[in-house]
Amino acid sequence: MTFSDWIAEPVNWVFAAIGLAVLFSGFRVVTSKNVVHAALYLVGALAGTAGLFLLMSAEFVAWVLVLVYIGAVIVLFLFGIMITRAPTGLDESLSSDQTAMPALLSAAVFVVMTWASIDAFGTELLATVGEATSTQVIGESLLGRFVIPFEVVSFVLLAALIGGITIARRDLTPVEEEERMSV
Numbered sequence: 001m002t003f004s005d006w007i008a009e010p011v012n013w014v015f016a017a018i019g020l021a022v023l024f025s026g027f028r029v030v031t032s033k034n035v036v037h038a039a040l041y042l043v044g045a046l047a048g049t050a051g052l053f054l055l056m057s058a059e060f061v062a063w064v065l066v067l068v069y070i071g072a073v074i075v076l077f078l079f080g081i082m083i084t085r086a087p088t089g090l091d092e093s094l095s096s097d098q099t100a101m102p103a104l105l106s107a108a109v110f111v112v113m114t115w116a117s118i119d120a121f122g123t124e125l126l127a128t129v130g131e132a133t134s135t136q137v138i139g140e141s142l143l144g145r146f147v148i149p150f151e152v153v154s155f156v157l158l159a160a161l162i163g164g165i166t167i168a169r170r171d172l173t174p175v176e177e178e179e180r181m182s183v
Helices: 003-008 010-031 037-057 059-083 096-121 135-144 148-167 173-183
Strands: none
Touching: 003 010, 010 037, 010 096, 037 059, 059 135, 135 148
16 A cells, blocks of 8 residues: 555544644653643543544444543542642753653654554555454443452452542641641
């Protein structure tokens, strides 16, 4: 497949737009000096990745990514920042030298993964082998045979969340509160 054949397909335009958005968001995750902004860029990168899964007709994987990673992990990350009273402003201790290395590392990982994908698959088109597994079959499998482990994991996560809040939300003495405000 030549570049002119590739660019003639509308789905490839959508892929390129989403891919560039994911690439930009991923780059900003590692170069942002504000931890909240980094978390929000991570949301953008994960949402774009879910969009790429939708392009591949993997709806279940896309929505699991949205629900689990964006809906749970990022929200817990932001709650963790708020609960621990971590400073959310710009970190002036980060110099441009400290942000250049993660940016170069993420670019290098992108280049290596792109090269490995092209080397492994080349210009080979994806072949559809029958129909994809429906979301209903996956859901019935998870909530039928694996319902007990699924529920146990949810209680373990709930206990970890309550424990984290209990540990992080200890009341500060007036001296500790004053020291925290002066920093």
